[in-house]
Amino acid sequence: MYYKTFKLVALTAGLIVSPLALASGDAPSLLVGTCISCHGPAGSSVGPANPSIAGIMDNEDFVESMQDYRDDKVPSTIMGRIARGYSDDDFKVMAEYFGSQKLVRAEQVYDAKLAKKGKKIHNKYCEKKCHEDDGYSKKKGVxxxxxxxxxxxxxADFHDGLRKTEKERKSGNGKMEKKLRKMLDKEGVEGLKSLVHFYGSQTKSK
Ligand code: HEC
Structure with missing residues (x-):
């Protein structure tokens, strides 16, 4: 009896969570319900290890990212297993949904001095043609x-040469990896840390 009640409560809780979470973002279907449990309501994550995925990339890149996870072309802790359950058409629906959501940026604890240094490093190595507009541009990922x-x-993954785009893998030339190496040669690991603090300091929505 106890077990039965527990199961019922667990089931009901599961049923309640999804529609509520979905209602906040006009989700097209239940397809994105699973995603929301980790990536937050409408794709703005509330936990630091799960990235926000609301409005952070173009739909085409979103689909490619899911395909890469599914086909084990990029390393992942969890997404490889999750992506395996869906088709390309499913990925398109997900891309459209999350791509049209507005990213809600959380307040994070950052070091102002590092953030300031990070902005300079960003301008020098990351802004031009890629992560434009102080890293707000969707072009190569917000x-x-x-x-x-x-x-x-x-x-760290990029640095190890693990996370490359399809094009980079084909040409054997990771632009992102190269830039990072250049930056690390000059600025050391503190350069990486500074960049992270800079992006973490940005809470304004644009
Ligand atoms: C159990 C938690 C969990 C679930 C459920 C989940 N994700 Fe993820 N997602 C992650 C984590 C963690 C990462 C970082 C990569 C990794 O380690 O797997 C990630 C990465 C991503 C990225 C890449 C973001 C970037 O910056 O490149 C996309 C896109 C994404 N997930 C989409 C989805 C979609 C769509 C769904 C629903 C089908 C989903 N995720 C379900 C945890 C989850």
């Missing part, structure tokens, strides 16, 4: 206001 621990892991 960095401004992303979770700091997530940024830290991702940058």
């Amino acid at each position: 960095l401004a206001g992303q979770w700091m621990p997530y940024l830290e892991y991702s940058l």
Whole structure:
């Protein structure tokens, strides 16, 4: 009896959570319900290890990112397993939904001095043609206001040459990796840290 009640409560709780979370963002279907449990309501994550995915990239890049996870082309802790359950058409629906949401940036604890240094490093190595508009541009993925621990892991992956775009893998030439190496040669690991603090300091929505 106890078990039955518990199961019922757990089931009901699950049922209640999804529609509520979905209602806040006009989700097209239940397809994105799973995503929201980690990536936050309408894709603005509330936890530092799960990246926000609301309005952070173009739809095409979003689909490619999901395909890369599914086909094990990029390393991941969790997304590889999740992406395996969906088709390309599903990815398109997800991309459209999350792509049209507005990113809600959380207040994060950052070091103002490092953030200031990070802005300079950003301008020198990251802004031009890629992460334009102080990292707010969607063109190569929004960095401004992303979770700091997530940024830290991702940058480390890029640095290790693991996370490349399809084009980069084909040409064997990772632009992002090259830039990062250049930056690290000059600024050291503190350069990476400064960048993370700069992006973490950005809470304004644009
Ligand atoms: C259990 C938690 C969890 C669930 C559920 C989940 N994600 Fe993720 N997602 C993550 C984590 C953690 C990462 C970082 C990569 C990794 O380590 O797997 C990530 C990364 C991503 C990224 C890449 C973001 C970037 O900055 O490049 C996209 C896009 C994404 N997820 C979309 C989705 C979609 C769409 C769904 C629903 C089908 C989903 N995720 C479900 C945890 C989750």
